[in-house]
Amino acid sequence: MSVFIDIAAWVCLVAGVSFCIIGAVGLLRMPDFWTRAHAAGMTDTMGAGLILLGLMLEAGLTLVTVKLFMVLVFLYLTGPTAGHALFRAAHAYGIPFGEAALENSKLAGRSDAAE
Amino acid sequence: MLPLSMFEVAMAGILVTMLIALVAAVRGPTVFDRLLAINMFGTKTVLLIAVAGFLMGRPEWLDLALVYVLVNFIGAIAVLKFVRFGNLASDDHEASS
Amino acid sequence: MSRTLTTAFLLFSVWLLWSGHTEPLLLAFGVISVACVVLITRRMDRISGVEQSDWPRASFFLYLPWLVWQILKSNIDVARIILSRGLPISPRLVQVTSSQRTATGKVIHANSITLTPGTLSLDVRDDQILVHALTVASAEEVAAGEIDRRVTRIERGH
Structure with a gap:
């Protein structure tokens, strides 16, 4: 039984770390601030979630798991909140969205109006 | 038996992510790009502390991770406020209206 | 009042789960710190004027x-x-x-x-x-x- 839990923990940790590294690569590859923010968000949700899940599986039903779970809850509460503060500040400061984004948004606005 | 424990693999991966985040923070170009990268670096530090606790057999380090999440959040907000207003004491509502 | 009791109960449960201690002296410290936090939150509630919410449901x-x-x-x-x-x-x-x-x-x-x-x-x-x-x-x-x-x-x- 514990072999299965070990394997599940391995899978979770490796998958979580992979998502972290993919997000970091995205941080380097993406062209502007707004698209980079999507890549960074990925490491905070999936990367952190899977790594902590893997650690929880290893810890079993103990107080350690409770603490890991609270770390996860705090990360998921503070992550988007701090992110929103950052995006709002960047938006107020006037970080450009890029030509393509604005062009596309007009189309999106029109399809909204048609609904 | 596997040559590496799962915690060593996770730790290596997290360190690589942190390194790339640092590169992104140095690269910028705007202060918001840097803040984004530093925020990500902070979250990865939390994960690093948690994994290091398991690796060294010191699960009580999780308390540090818990505190670090909260400090990281408050730090991010404080730096943002400083970047936006130049000090930490201004009133959000007055300055933005 | 029920809100204060809920806060105190939640805080003390979290304190127990995070510390894992059951010695009387440390429990007393826990009770004291919970009481301090409850007092501060009551004061904060009075000045913040933020809506009282009944989340999470x-x-x-x-x-x-x-x-x-x-x-x-x-x-x-x-x-x-x-x-x-x-x-x-x-x-x-x-x-x-x-x-x-x-x-x-x-x-x-x-x-x-x-x-x-x-x-x-x-x-x-x-x-x-x-x-x-x-x-x-x-x-x-x-x-x-x-x-x-x-x-x-x-x-x-x-």
Whole structure:
């Protein structure tokens, strides 16, 4: 039984770390601030979630798991909140969205109006 | 038996992510790009502390991770406020209206 | 009064779970620190003027598995985009109407949007949320308003 839990923990940790590294690569590859923010968000949700899940599986039903779970809850509460503060500040400061984004948004606005 | 424990693999991966985040923070170009990268670096530090606790057999380090999440959040907000207003004491509502 | 008791109960449960101590002296320290925090929160409640909310509700916990599923799906989408050769993104801005009445409901809505990669909430103003979407698919999904409907449903208490 514990072999299965070990394997599940391995899978979770490796998958979580992979998502972290993919997000970091995205941080380097993406062209502007707004698209980079999507890549960074990925490491905070999936990367952190899977790594902590893997650690929880290893810890079993103990107080350690409770603490890991609270770390996860705090990360998921503070992550988007701090992110929103950052995006709002960047938006107020006037970080450009890029030509393509604005062009596309007009189309999106029109399809909204048609609904 | 596997040559590496799962915690060593996770730790290596997290360190690589942190390194790339640092590169992104140095690269910028705007202060918001840097803040984004530093925020990500902070979250990865939390994960690093948690994994290091398991690796060294010191699960009580999780308390540090818990505190670090909260400090990281408050730090991010404080730096943002400083970047936006130049000090930490201004009133959000007055300055933005 | 019941609110104070709930706060104290929750704080003390968290204290017990995090410390794991049961010695009388340390328990007494725990009780003292919980009392201090409860006193401070009561004072903060009086001056903040923020709406008193009765979140989280039971239905909120039914919403979480769906949110986790959405996070999972959109993470895989974004990972695929980052790893593909041509970086097939088409960023755009979308206005989403939030039908929540309370501030807490709006926070949950906007945070859920930010938590799913591929969409970021930039600005919440009255009942409009400005969202930056990475691709056509993510823009269409957030414009369809499934998150909005589900959050409103838990807010209304169904």
